[in-house]
Amino acid sequence: MNFNLKPVFFFCSILFLVTCQSQTVKALESKSQKIVNDTTFVNLKNYSNDFVYDMKYANSDNFLKAKVYDCAECFLRFKTVKALIAANDSFIKMGHKIKLFDCYRPLDIQKKMWKIVPNSSYVADPSKGSIHNRGGAVDITLVDATGKELDMGTPFDFFGLEAAHNYPNFPQEIKDKRELLKTVMMENGFNIFDSEWWHYNLKSALNDKVSNTKWKCD
Numbered sequence: 261m262n263f264n265l266k267p268v269f270f271f272c273s274i275l276f277l278v279t280c281q282s283q284t285v286k287a288l289e290s291k292s293q294k295i296v297n298d299t300t301f302v303n304l305k306n307y308s309n310d311f312v313y314d315m316k317y318a319n320s321d322n323f324l325k326a327k328v329y330d331c332a333e334c335f336l337r338f339k340t341v342k343a344l345i346a347a348n349d350s351f352i353k354m355g356h357k358i359k360l361f362d363c364y365r366p367l368d369i370q371k372k373m374w375k376i377v378p379n380s381s382y383v384a385d386p387s388k389g390s391i392h393n394r395g396g397a398v399d400i401t402l403v404d405a406t407g408k409e410l411d412m413g414t415p416f417d418f419f420g421l422e423a424a425h426n427y428p429n430f431p432q433e434i435k436d437k438r439e440l441l442k443t444v445m446m447e448n449g450f451n452i453f454d455s456e457w458w459h460y461n462l463k464s465a466l467n468d469k470v471s472n473t474k475w476k477c478d
C-alpha cells in the first residue's frame with residue numbers, strides 16, 4: 261500500500277506547490293490593481309506627495325502638552341483622501357499647499373485625549389465620537405511656495421472667539437485667506453466647523469462609523 265501511495269503523495273505535493281504559487285501570484289496581481297472602497301482607511305502619503313505635514317498630536321506641541329500618537333501618519337477614509345487631493349490640486353494652482361495638523365483619530369486616542377482634558381469645549385466626548393474618529397475630518401491650514409503658513413488670524417487649536425469663521429474684527433487680508441481655504445474646501449465636498457477655521461468635515465463621511473482602526477509605526 262505504501263509503495264502505491266508514494267507517487268500519489270508526490271503528485272499531490274507538486275499540485276499543492278503549483279496551486280499555492282499561483283494563488284500567491286494572483287494575490288499580488290490583485291493587490292497591485294486593487295479597487296479601494298471609499299470607506300477603507302488609507303495613508304494619504306501613499307496617494308500624494310504634495311502635502312505638508314505638522315501632525316500636532318504626534319509630539320507635545322499641542323494644547324494637551326502631550327504626545328498622543330505613537331507616530332505621525334495621516335490616515336483617512338479613501339473618499340476623504342480623494343476630496344482632499346482635489347482641493348490641494350486647486351490650491352497648488354494658486355501657489356499654495358495644504359498643511360495638515362490632524363487627520364483620522366482612532367477612538368482609543370480620543371479616549372486618551374479626553375482623559376487629559378475631559379471638557380467638551382476642547383475635546384470631543386469619546387462616547388459620542390467626532391468626525392475625526394470617523395475618518396472624515398481634517399485640521400489644516402495653507403502654506404505659501406516657501407512653506408510658510410498663511411496668516412489665518414490665530415494659531416491652530418486656539419480656543420477663543422477669534423478662531424470662529426465669522427469673527428468680524430480681523431483685517432480683510434486675514435478674512436480673505438480664511439475665505440479662500442473655506443471656498444475651495446467646500447467646493448470639494450467639505451463642511452466648515454463654525455468655531456474652528458482649521459477644521460473640515462467631509463459631508464459624505466458624517467454618518468460613517470466611529471472606528472478604532474490603528475496604523476502600524478516603524
Ligand SMILES: [Zn+2]
Nearest residue numbers: 397398399459
Ligand atoms: Zn478637527
